[in-house]
Amino acid sequence: MKQMIEEIEVRAREELFINIQPIQAAGRLTPEAMKAIIAYGDGYSTCDWCMAPFRLDKIRMPPINEFHVKLAKFVGMDQARVVPGARRGFQAVVSSLVEKGDSVIVSALAHYTEFLAVENVGGIVKEVPLNEENIVTGENTAQKIEKVKKETGKLPKLIMMDHFDYMFGNEHDIHGIAKVAKEYDVPFLANCAYSLGVMPVNGKEMGADFLVGSGHKSFASPAPSGILATTNEWAEKVFRTTQMVGDLTGRKFGIKEVEMMGCTLMGANLIAMMASFPAVHERVKHWDDEIKKANYFIDEFLKIEGNKVLSEMPRKHTLTKVDTTGSFDKIARTHKRRGFFFSDELKKRRIIGEFAGATRQWKLNTYGLTWDQIKYLAEAFQDIAKKYGMNVA
C-alpha cells in the first residue's frame, strides 16, 4: 500500500526531558487520565448509557452528570459545561451576547481566540491599555468603556479579560475589572485558561458572569478540552435550549443546547478530564509551592549577567517571559549554529521546550517540576552561561 502519511514520531519529550514549554506544562495528563483515554479512546465511548433526556452532560454512567455538578462547584459558579477548548467557550458566550457592530472590551494582551470569537459575529474588539507594569486595571477598563460609549453612543456588550495573560503570565486586576463591569452593567467573562486547574479559582468571588478554562492548558487533559461556567442568570441565555421546529415534520430536539451544538465535549477527552479532576482539585491547593519554585528558578536565572525578566516580579505564575539578549544572544550572534547553540546545550542537558533557536525574548514554564528538577534546571542555565564565559553572581 502506498504510504498514506509520513511517519508519526513517538512523542517522548515528557518522559525523556524536563519540558519547560510555556503552554504544555499544566496540560500533561495525570496517570489516571492516561488510563482513562486508553479505556475510552473509541469514538462514541461515552454514549453507552445515553438515556432520556439524551444529552451528554446528563449521562449517569460513566458519571458525567455528577462531574458537571462538581465542576461548577469547584469553579464557584452555578453551572458548568465542558467544551472543545477554551476558544469554544468564548465563541458560545460571544455568539449569545454580541451582534454585528457591537463592541467588546478586551485586554491589550488578549489571546487571539478572543479576537476571533468577536470577529466571527461581526463585533469589534476594543483593547484596554496596560499600565506601566503590563497589568490591566479596573481604572483603565472604566476609561475604555467611557471612550467606547462616547465614540459609539453605546456600551460594550461584553468584557473579556484574562486572569493571567499568555504573554507575560501577569496577574490582572480581575476583581477591579469585575467591579467596573458591574457598575456599567456589562457582562464580564474571565478568561482563566492559565489559572483554572492550577490555582484556586472562584468565579463568583471574582465577580465574573462567565468563566472559561482550558483542559489542555491547565487541567491535565487532552486537547481539545475546555470549561465554560456561568451563573443561573446567564445560563438561561448562553445555555438556551433549541426552539427550532421542523416546518414539515414538526420535529423538536428537546433540551439540546444551541451554543453547545447539542452535546458537550465527548469521548476520551471528557473522561480524561473527569479522571484528572481529583488530582486537579488537590493540586490547586499547592499553587504556593509552584510559585516558590518558579521564583527560586527565576532568582537563580537572574544571577546570570545580562539576563532579564519581562514578566512582573516577584512571579505570581509559573509562566514567565525572559530576555536573554544581554547574555545567550551575544553568543548566538557569532556562533555557527546561531541561536540553536542554546537549544543544543539545553538538549544535551535533557531540557526541552524553549522556542528552538530563540535567544532574545522567549517564554518558559516551570509548572509541575519537582524541587530537584528546578534546582537542576537553574544549574543547567548557569552551567551553560559559565561555559560561554558569562558571569554568574
Next chain:
Amino acid sequence: MKQMIEEIEVRAREELFINIQPIQAAGRLTPEAMKAIIAYGDGYSTCDWCMAPFRLDKIRMPPINEFHVKLAKFVGMDQARVVPGARRGFQAVVSSLVEKGDSVIVSALAHYTEFLAVENVGGIVKEVPLNEENIVTGENTAQKIEKVKKETGKLPKLIMMDHFDYMFGNEHDIHGIAKVAKEYDVPFLANCAYSLGVMPVNGKEMGADFLVGSGHKSFASPAPSGILATTNEWAEKVFRTTQMVGDLTGRKFGIKEVEMMGCTLMGANLIAMMASFPAVHERVKHWDDEIKKANYFIDEFLKIEGNKVLSEMPRKHTLTKVDTTGSFDKIARTHKRRGFFFSDELKKRRIIGEFAGATRQWKLNTYGLTWDQIKYLAEAFQDIAKKYGMNVA
C-alpha cells in the same frame, strides 16, 4: 481526600462483546490510533514544532500539514480541515453563509445538529419531504426550493443533505440534489457523517460544495473529531483568515482562520485520525463486503416470524432500523423484565449495543464484524426467538 467523582467504569464492551450499537461501530479505534493517543495524550502534544506561520494545520512534525493535503485528496475536494466533530463543520459553513431570517434546505431526516447550526445564526430550516421509500430526491428538493422562493421571495442560502441518514441508514439522492443545487445556484453541503471513512466518498463527483464527515462516527477516531472539506472557490469564504486589528495595539493574527477559531483539531484526536488514515483509506475499498455481511444478517434476521426492517432493502448501509413489535415485543409485554428480557438474552450471548429495553423499533449496526461474528449474531437472534417459541423459517 473526599471523593471527587463517582467511579469511572473501565469500558470493555469492545473487548468483551459483539457491539451492534448504531453509532459506535465505525468509530472504534484502529490499533494504530490507540497507540497514537497513548503517545500524544498530553494537552498540547501536537504543538512541539509549531513554527511560522503558526497554524496547527501547517505543522510539519508530526506531519499534520501532509495529512491535510492527503485528506483533501481522499475526499475529492481541494481543501480539508479537521474540526471537533461534524457539528462544528456544519457550524462553520452555516455561520459563513447564513444570516438571520435566511432559509436553509434540509432533509426531513436531517440530524439535529444541522438544525442547531441554523438556529445559532437565526436562520430557518425548511425540510424536504421523503418519498414513499424514505428517500430524499432531487425532485422533492427542487419543489421545496420553489416553495421557499414563493413564500419568502428569496432562494435558500444553503442546502444541507445527508448522504446516508441517521434514522434508517438510507442512501439519499445526493447526485440529484447536487444537480438541483447547481441549477438554482445554491451552495450544497453533503453530510457524510455516515459514509466518509467507511465507503468511497468523492465530494466533487458528488457535486458538493462542502463535505462534512465525522471522525468518531466513521473514521476510527476518538471524539470529538470531524472533517470539513470544500472547493478552492468556497474555501475563500469558509476558511477566511482574520482581518481584525487591535484598535490600540494594531495587533493582527496572520493566517488564523476565523471559523476554525484559529487552530483546527489538536492533540491526541488529530494524531489518532492521522494514525487511522491508512487503515481507513484501505477499508473504504471493502465496503461491498460490509454490505454483503449486513444483508446476510438482515436476511437471517427476517426469517424470524414478525421481524421487519424499516430501512430500504436490500441494505446499502450497515446501519439498519428494525421493527420487532411482531416478535420480541410480544414476549416483552408479559415478561417480568419487560423489554429488558431481550437485552438480558443478548448480553448472555455476549452481544451488546441494542437500545436496552427496546423491543419495538430500534437500530443496529454490523460494521466491522467478521463473517464468523455475523453468523454468530444471526444465530443468536434466531436462538432467542426459538427459545421463546417464535417461528424461524
